[in-house]
Amino acid sequence: MRSITETYDSFAKLSPDQTAIHTTNQQISYKKWNVLINQTANWLHALPSETKTIGILLPNDIPFLQMFLGACRAGWIAVPYDLKWNLTELKQRIHLSSPSLIVTTREIYSKIKHQIPNVTVLQDCLHNISQCSTSFEWEPEDDLPFYIGFTSGTTGSPKAFIRSQESWSASFDCNRIDFELNKTDHVLIPGALIHSHFLYGAVSTLYLGGTVYLLEKFSTAKVLSWTNNFPITAVYVVPTMIEGLLKETISINKPLKVISSGAKWNERSKIQFRQRFPELSLYEFYGASELSFISVLSEKEGMQKDRTVGKPCYGVEVQVRDEDQEIVKPYSTGKIYVRSNYMIAGYFDQEGVIQTIKDDEGWATVHDMGYIDEDGFLYITGREQNMILYGGINIFPEEIEKVISVHPNVEEVAIIGLSDSYWGQVTAAVIKGKNNLTEMQLKRFCKKHLSSYKIPRKWFFLNEMPYTTSGKIARADLVKQIESQVSHH
Template identity: 25%
Template sequence: MTAPMPWRSIPELVQSASDRFGDAEAVVDGELRLTFTDLADRVRRTAGAFASAGVGPGDRVAVWAPNSSEWVVAALGVLTAGGVLVPVNTRFRDEEAHDIVVRSGAKALCVQNGFLDREFTGPPGVPVIDLKTSGFLASGRPLERKVGEDDLADIIFTSGTTGRPKGVMTTHGQTLRLYAEWCRLAQLRQGDRYLIVNPFFHIFGYKAGLVASMIRGATVLPVAVFDVDRVLELVEKERVTVLPGPPTLYHSLLEAGGGHDLSSLRVAVTGAADIPVELVRRITTQLPFTHLMTGYGLTEAGTVTASRPGDPYEAVATTVGRPCEGFEVRIAEDKEVLVRGYSVMRGYLDDPEATAEAVDADGWLHTGDLGELDGDGRLRIVGRKKDMFIVGGFNAYPAEIEGVLLNHPAVAQVAVIGIPDERMGQVGKAFVVPRAEVTQAELIAWAKQRMAGFKVPRHVEFRTELPLNATGKVMKDKLS
């Protein structure tokens, strides 16, 4: 059972981490090494800078920048000034980002110009602060405003892969309670060295990364852009112990082979609708990891389910574990996963209609994911309601089909969509990144032996890579 939180807010957590861990390394970013004491001091100065810039309690500040020590200091500084953090996806183009900045009512926009060879602009009337060159973060007098557990901490916009992004509102108390639980399930420890490849603009990087590290006293090593050679170099040089990421991260590590000392690695954390059992076996036998956690989460509720230490390979690979403490999960008649618990969002920003559609009168969040529960209460995700396609009257779930195809030894990655068909209405089309030579006919024949005929893709297109967003999810709207 999770103990009562000793902190009412994320700023209190930052100060507590300084008191508890002091001279231990909090953030390592290139040549920069900040202790927990250094970090807390910088955060308070940054809070003063935001206050001088007119940011008051409840005001929003957007951060449109990659993982870095400056992102950490800026974000925590916003919260310490009593503000509300609005992270923005670094892959968004100007128009997309400006829409979020304007809708959030942000009083300022923090950027890192030059990242991905881009200049990051702001909408008219919103001051733009360059985190690398402006000197803004160090310009304030130390400040820490009182913030409560029920105060809004952040507005994180959904990925927008299925429509216009919606701003998810979450409080300090919700985040602290849930990610203390996450630390326990992931076996994050004091002194761990946590390489954060997952972007900070996403809850996997920000909450299961930065906030979790503050809770346990782990060192944050931010990575701006995933590059397998750079990751291998950092793991060896910095003796990294914790390395979460999407399944593609672990595929890359396995394919990169030897040449680096990876013996320090202990904890892996990933999540997907279906991970091949063979990948789970390889992560824990061919790489040094001794603990692999899989889980299921969404912006609207955080991490909802997770595997437990000792779960068998099959369960870790084919399910996303059991509900975290304080959550209920049930499956609706149409197979939609419904979630209820303390961490369900306070609502979508300025959108009561969408909020009412997502969270019903009984407090159940309608996730849009389709799933089933096994006899041990573990959740298996079988697809998205919007991804499902109908073949001759039968419901076909891409995640289920992808899970089968990933078992073929020549398939490294796959994404399945439904496409129009004159006779059947819709049929499946698979986009495959191969790891060995295979033909469309061979793959279809193999699939016919392993799944019902209506599920078998009628078409296969081979690609060298799949279009991924910054959090490692396939952008199916880019496939046709």
């Protein structure tokens, strides 16, 4: 059983002075990092706890990674919570994951301490941790769970999934083989660690012995200046960030690996990107929270086949099946099934029972549809459900529809995704209303009940919705109707 912190001891001995993490105001060596992780593990080990679960409600900084990886070393489970969630969303997820304690900043603590149990202030924890022993002896049990994340189910209510350390440490082979990363890499992490793409980027870099450069929050200017001023060799991004970089005038004049996940890029910005940044090599991968890495498209292959999401990653098998579970021929569309050691252990419910996502042979699906060509490249044709991918964030129409439909002057509502060159997709609300209902009224209404990124960006008012024969709103027709309306403007 591999643990995701197991390499720190040897890096602390072999290259004690090498920088492990570099932030705006701090640099920490592997020797110091190893000590911090050991102290954090000892501190957690000594705490009385039923669930051995720590909630992390912190900004992007060294303490976030320290709490996360200290928990891993102690055999605890870490649960990152998003600073953008409103109180209701936060409570829902705390209820699902039942942490023994939640570490947060003093400022957030003062806002939520009366509403949320077991919250503690980071500074106090760090003080207690600094008193702990600097060596940690403990053998992890087999395949220990270490990470709880959340996906919104199709109903829009969150589902909690749980991962084992083995699932991530096995996937570090993808970093080595598919992305050709190793201990000489200096890796920029410009996005929020609450997103597993960026968290994984940081954790895998530390496992391989590279240096992590961590931005507090994403800014195109910072990404460009850090890339040009520091010896950065790789950067993790989502397509939205690339769109932002294309708008800047500064260029990057050195070889750099760009590892992109999230929404599929549009061809226009890929061509622009290659023209603007000829030195950069692009690795796009397709994955899912539940399945982890699925396929990867390298720079050379991306030039030849730009509509594909690439070939299966190292250690991943992919099948496309029809409704009868038969494997289909090349170019035939079906549901994508995946088998690898990188998947989540399963979803877990309130009682802590884990429901696996795999069948008896170890295959699983997140209901994406697609096909494979004769060379073994995978193409995605769409989501089986209606999910909207907004700048790498999944948004579920059902959740927003539920809120808007409560408004007394809304007769019917459909939330659809409209393609957008910057975000990939933006949410649009299509409303059938009465009493001169306005966009302003609905936006105000949404602000009370939804996180800001879920509030629709565009609003359309119709006298009549298109319906399917079974009387449901015909989403595909509606999207076509609205898209053509938009393009005629």
